[in-house]
Structures are given as structure tokens and as C-alpha cells.
Amino acid sequence: MQRGREIHLISRPVGAPAKENFAIVDVEVPEPVAGQLVVRNTFMSVDPYMRGRMNDQASYVAPFALGHVLDGGAVGVVEATRDARFPVGTAVLHSLGWRTHAVGPAQAFRSIDVVGVSPSVFLGVLGMPGFTAYVGLFTIGDLKAGETVFISSAAGAVGTIAGQLAHVHGACVIGSTRSAESAAVLREKLHFDDTIVVEPGHITDQLRAAAPRGIDLYFDNVGGEQLEAALEVLKDFGRVAACGMISGYNDPVPGPSNLAKIVQKRLRLQGFIVSDHMDRNAAFIHEIAPHVAAGKILGLETFVDGLENAPEAFASLFTPGAHIGKLIVRL
């Protein structure tokens, strides 16, 4: 029987996640029983939403159990099979990440067409982050051509795709990031009309300078001071698609002091979670795939090699500016 490795959550982070919260555990990879597959993972996703699951608190997904392996998005290759629909060598997408080998019933896996693309795109531009961008902009945010959208954490996995999708829809796109290098990439490679390298204490002024006539939609990945700035600069009847509030994931931050703008400007703030909107996934793929194939929408990726480096990669998600695009652990 072959050996594998997996990452367990052994203590709950208080504030920022740290190496001590995780352990790498050697395990035996069992043979598949009837209806099961054994998949060797090749790429594994680390995502900010996982931070919430590390708390012992009910949220939209159950908390991770202490002493157990962490789940997460991953792609891999079928190594052993007891389901004829998934022959050995099939590329699959699944949510049993944070381990070298995933063993489970066939229905936990979806085969993916990796001809001409890296399987990792199914964790990024064609996967959950890309779909999140699509749902936030259009299903929640009602973005229309000619409008101005502000995207925070624009160099992140969701932000990079949101900006490009908004651009191909004819919107004016402003993105915020923490690094001048990332900002340059957003403008030069990803068609952002303008960028803000955020300076705490000055974000409202920065956003106003970038959008003197105001913004119609704020795609919020961070909350906190950037939400406050957006509330100032949104036009009457503007919208906020609340995708994440990463600024408060590790430690709660006070909310904006200008929430009364919601009333004065008749704003609509709406939170969403992409898994509620799977009925739109086919439309998303139908729309984005040709742009990706044509090179008009790029799925930027940053790779970290080795399962053992996943906890550190995960922690780096909370260090803004540390990477650009989708952060992926390559096994």
C-alpha cells in the first residue's frame, strides 16, 4: 500500500494563521473499494474563505474539525479506479485538497478537459474564483456597459478575473492593490483603466481621484477602510457586491463610520456566496471560455511547490501584495 501525506488543522488560529496551527501527517493510501477512485493531486487551491472555517463557529460551511485533514479545491489524476466512468489517467476536479492523494466515491469528482490548458485553470479563471467574479459583477452587482466598477484586492484570484470580465463588458475598471508592481500588471496586462496602491488613511481621496464622477459598483473583497471609501464615492443608487471582507477575517475590524451613506444615496449592499449560484455556472463557462481561449482574459497564477508549503502559502493570502492572481500549491 502506498504512502501519502495530508495536512491537519491541529489548533485554531487566533488572529493570523501560523505554521503551528497545522501538521503534516503521513498516511496510508487505501485501495479503492467499489465505486471509489484514488486520485493523485497535482494542484491544490488555498483560498481566503478557509480562514472562516478554521474558527469554531458556524458559518456558511461547517468549521474544520481539529485533528482532521483540511478540505479544499484540488485537481489531480485518477491513479486507481473502481468506477468505469473514470479510467486511470482521467483528470479530475474535486474538493478533497490538502493531501497528496484523495480517495472517495466517484460522485465527489468531476472530470475536466485539460487538452491545451494547465489543469490548474480549473482552480482559477475557469474555476471558483472566476465564477465568483462573474456572479458578483453580474448576478449581484448588475454591472452594465459604460458603468464604473471599483474592485478591491484587484490583484487577487477573484479581482484579476473580475477586472477583465468587467472590461470585456464595456465597464470602466478601477482596482486597488498594495503593490505598485501588481498595479502595473493590472493596467498593462489586464486592461484595468486605473489602479490605486492603497495608502491607509487616504483611500477615499485616492478613489475620488481615480473616479471623479463616482462609481456605480463596488466589488468588495476586503471590507474595512476600502468599503468606507467606496461608500463615499458611490453614486446614488450604487451597489456593493460583498464577496469577502478579508480585512476582518483574522481579527474583527470596526465597520465604516459612514454607513448612513447607504440611506442618503439609496445604496444596495448584497453579500453572496458563489455556491448558491451554480445555476449560472454554465452561462459563466459559455461566456468566459472563448475569451480565455483567445487570450483576452488571462488567468494569472502564482505557484508554490510542495504540500508542506501549503500552510505558509495560505497564510500569505493575508499579506496583501504578496502575489498576483490565483495562488496554487503544485504537488
Place this chain on the structure above:
Amino acid sequence: MQRGREIHLISRPVGAPAKENFAIVDVEVPEPVAGQLVVRNTFMSVDPYMRGRMNDQASYVAPFALGHVLDGGAVGVVEATRDARFPVGTAVLHSLGWRTHAVGPAQAFRSIDVVGVSPSVFLGVLGMPGFTAYVGLFTIGDLKAGETVFISSAAGAVGTIAGQLAHVHGACVIGSTRSAESAAVLREKLHFDDTIVVEPGHITDQLRAAAPRGIDLYFDNVGGEQLEAALEVLKDFGRVAACGMISGYNDPVPGPSNLAKIVQKRLRLQGFIVSDHMDRNAAFIHEIAPHVAAGKILGLETFVDGLENAPEAFASLFTPGAHIGKLIVRL
């Protein structure tokens, strides 16, 4: 020529409004020119939204000018007329309050049917506060029978009507107020299912005790800690109809530290201003008038006598628990 009096804003309040911000000014009431009416005001409205207009800052209505009379909702009787559609003695509703006599073009006035009712109801249950309650609950809040709604500042002009409208629609109604006496009136006279006499620092626990299975809609009149509590207790896919955030009108207050709940629970917060929804006014009157006539929805009113007491009455709006229902200055 007869004499009248009006109230001018002579300095902008910093924080709570005070007597010194206002002056009572004696004026001559001119004779009407062609197309004009002279109206002797009988009742005058003081409303929280006016606080925003006292700042020198663009909002959804222009700021009040210093040294000029304050506008506001009022009802009165035509005393002199140069428009045949408004004979002397006609009862009218208008927005030229804060003075004993209003002089203006006929189109600034709307005649009202005061047979069997006090004209003051057009400033309360059948007027802007009642309509605000209706728009917030149904147009913005999508309230449905069987749902649970939480209304803050429930003993106020809007809250008392919102609670009763929600009740006749088959909702379970929870209201917050600052005084045990008001709470008793809400439960015993206005059909509230439960009330909270708010204790700062404990509001989340109080709301959870009143709504152990959560709330579907929060009708927000105050913002601040009550909004924070509602975000905790709202069910997944819950809504907030943001009508006002009076807690921050005089001085900005920090926002809730739990805005990430908007994402986790996929909440929708939507601000509104009733004047954007005048297309719903006929439906509102059609719906509420029979309930008012049948005594099923009560328009509670608190009267303050004398124009000179309007500034103090206005200031008392920001002293929670000071009165119940619609606060009206009787001239």
C-alpha cells in the same frame, strides 16, 4: 397686512441641535398675487431627516440655508387665495412648514380630505411616516406573511406604523424602544408580538431572546449597535431596509464590527428614501386607509403646542423614549 412668525436656522448644529441654532422671526404675511395662496398652518411636522439638512453638506436634499426659514411638512387652511381651485377654508398639505403662514404658488399645496379625521394624520399615519413604513417593509424589504421583522425605534413615527402594517400582513413583529412605557403601548395597543427595551451592550442577546429562530427583515431606523445586533440575528438571505441611522445623525458612530455577516449570511442591505417611490403612494393609501378607518391601525400622535417650541420638539427626536408616535407641533 397681518403679521406672522417663522423659524430660521441661524447656525449649524455641531452634534445635537440646540435652541441657539434657531431664531423666531416676526414677518409680514404678504397678500397673495395671482396663482398664489396664503395658508394658515395648523399642524407642523418635525422629522429626524431634517438634521441632515442642517449640515452644510450635499445630501439627498439641499442643506438648509443659514438665516432662512426652515422647510418642513405642514397642514393648514387657506386664508386668502388667488387660485379658484383652492377656496378660502380649504385644508391643504404642503412642505412650507416652520412658520405660522405659508405663502406660495397653488402647485405647492395639495388639498386633503379632513372629514372625520384630524388634519394631522396627513403628517403621520396617512402621510410621509406611514408611507415610509410601507415602502420599507414591502418595496425594499419584501416582507412576507409568516416572516419575523425587527423594527428599531419602534415607538417613533415610522416604527409605530411599520409594526402595525407588518402585523396586518401576518408577520411576527418585534420592536425596540428606550422606555418600558412605550414598549407596553407597542404590545398592548399596536399588536407588537414582542418588544425590547434596549440596553446598550446587550442588544444582541435581547434580540436573540425575542427571536430565537432569527429574523427575516430588519427595518433600521437607528444604525449603530442595533444594526450590529440585527446582523447577528438575521437568518441567511435576510434583508435590511435602511430607513435611517439616527444614532449617527448628530455625531458619526463607528459601524458594526460584524459586517462580514453580510457575506456569510448573504444579506441584502438597501437604503431608501420615500420620495423616490411616489409611484407606490396610491397603493399605500388604498391599503392603509381602510385599516385606519376601522381602527385597526392607530396613528399615535404626540403634540407640542406653539411654533416657538418647534426647535425643542425637534431636538427631542434625538432623545429616545421621549415620546411615542408622530411628534407634531400644533399652532
